Amino acid sequence: MDGHIRSARIHEYKKPLKLDNISRPVISRDEEVLVKVGACGLCHSDLHLISGEWKDIIPINLPKTPGHEIAGWVEEVGKSVPENIMKPGDLVAVFGGWGCGWCIYCKSGEEQLCAFAKWPGLSSSDGGFSEYVLIPSYRFLVNVPNSVARPEDLAPLTDAGLxxxxxxxxxxxxxxxxxxxxxxxxxxxxxxxxxxxxxxxxxxxxxxxxxxxxxxxxxxxxxxxxxxxxxxxxxxxxxxxxxxxxxxxxxxxxxxxxxxxxxxxxxxxxxxxxxxxxxxxxxxxxxxxxxxxxxxxxxxxSLWGNYNELREVIELLNEGKIKNNITKFKLDDVNEVIGFLKDGQITGRGVLIP
Ligand SMILES: [Zn+2]
Ligand SMILES: [Zn+2]
CATH class of the missing domain: 3.40.50.720 (NAD(P)-binding Rossmann-like Domain)
Structure with a gap:
């Protein structure tokens, strides 16, 4: 890796995403985790974001990498990430709804309801239409060790399946x-x-x-x-x-x-x-x-799900009690896939594989 990664980014609303070579995100805070994206689901919320419909309610700076249904592998961890919780190579699903950790909603385990909640690819942080994504804390990752699940099965569970x-x-x-x-x-x-x-x-x-x-x-x-x-x-x-x-x-x-x-x-x-x-x-x-x-x-x-609910749906997947209905696409074809989603041509969930 030469320190550069490929990301599909919004440069202008209502325009196709551009596949850019950008610098690989660098861990700058001790709780952060760099995740190598294995799969990222495509959601109708991405269409709202890309079209600019949400630009007043969710102000973001462009260019921005969308994608909030992410699973992959831990690439690198910050200094304070406990080794018994997470280490490089682990398969992880990314929980969206990154709360402040302190308010009444966060303290009751409902971080997606936090007034300051952020989502990868929907707010200030870049999302998973990319080879790598930086997660602000290991608290927002569900570690799925020894799972037979593949990232493309886990990714849709973080939103569509949650x-x-x-x-x-x-x-x-x-x-x-x-x-x-x-x-x-x-x-x-x-x-x-x-x-x-x-x-x-x-x-x-x-x-x-x-x-x-x-x-x-x-x-x-x-x-x-x-x-x-x-x-x-x-x-x-x-x-x-x-x-x-x-x-x-x-x-x-x-x-x-x-x-x-x-x-x-x-x-x-x-x-x-x-x-x-x-x-x-x-x-x-x-x-x-x-x-x-x-x-x-x-x-x-009903908004999204909480961290433990994500654990529960992953449990159901691991036990073979639910099945995914996914269609895999290459990251390079992202604009074509966005067109399919707009036209209702994807049955089940479309998933990008970087
Ligand atoms: Zn979504
Ligand atoms: Zn909070």
Whole structure:
């Protein structure tokens, strides 16, 4: 290594990323860890970032390397990283949501909710569309020693495979035999969502909802009990009423998050039902006040997952209880892959291999 690395970087919003040769990051603080990227997932959040849609809410300096779903190997550690926790060569998954470590959220283990939380590739730090990434502390790495997992299996678990896990954990006490859960949007998150719904909800029936037959086919392979094509079903409400014997859905995990998906969700929700919004496609939705009161609806937001939840999903992967649906791409093809993601042509998660 000549001290230079290849990184795909945003130079200008709405423009293709440029593949640059830049200096390899250098450890300057004792807790830091340099990670050799083995794989980095592509997320719709990357599209929002690259298009500049988020430039006011997440101000960043350009050029910037995106990529927040990262796994790889420890290359170098700072002086204070305990050897029994982490050493060069270890396989690691990168936890996003780097909190301050001190506030009430961080102290309760919810660092992704910290007011000062930073994400690789989404805030001031460079991300994983690169050969190497510098992590500010070993506290943000989950060490996966002796695992049979490959970086490309671990990378999507740090976001796509984590976010629906937390969302379903929030509401699983409302589910069980005779109950129904819907996963709305079978993209990167939804295919994991269907699997967690089968594992965590004690016999509930799982409804997968999407506008693409390919994605519904994937949901079926992941164990969904009913497939609902939102494009071709002209009467969603009647369809769900028939399939559930009039009970409707007790929980809906909205992996899309638009005005339309919120409206659809409310229309097929059971009394006392819950909607958990994890998708970020829309900006606002109207809540029908009377229906919400009369039917005691619950509406939750759910952000990412915490460090221990990342450990749990990695545990599920190691035990063979969940499977990934990934398509691998070369870092050099990053702009083409971004186009595929925009056009909805990637089934499951697209993963870049530097
Ligand atoms: Zn993401
Ligand atoms: Zn904090």
């Amino acid at each position: 976010t629906p896990y937390r969302a379903i954990k929030k509401v699983r006490s409302m589910l069980g035999p005779g109950r129904n859960i819907g996963i709305l949007g079978i993209g990167g998150l939804g295919s994991y969502g269907v699997q967690y719904a089968k594992i965590l909800t004690g016999g509930s029936k799982v409804f997968a909802m999407d506008r693409s037959d390919n994605k519904l086919e994937l949901a079926s392979q992941c164990g969904a009990d009913y497939l609902v094509n939102l494009r071709s079903s002209d009467n969603l409400v009647d369809g769900i009423r028939t399939e559930t014997g009039g009970k409707m859905l007790d929980v809906i995990i909205d992996c899309v998050g638009t005005d339309k998906t919120f409206h659809d969700s409310i229309s097929i929700l059971a009394k006392g039902g819950s909607i958990v919004i994890v998708g970020l496609f829309g900006t606002a939705a109207k809540i029908p006040i009377a229906m919400t009161v009369l039917n005691e609806y619950n509406i939750f937001g």
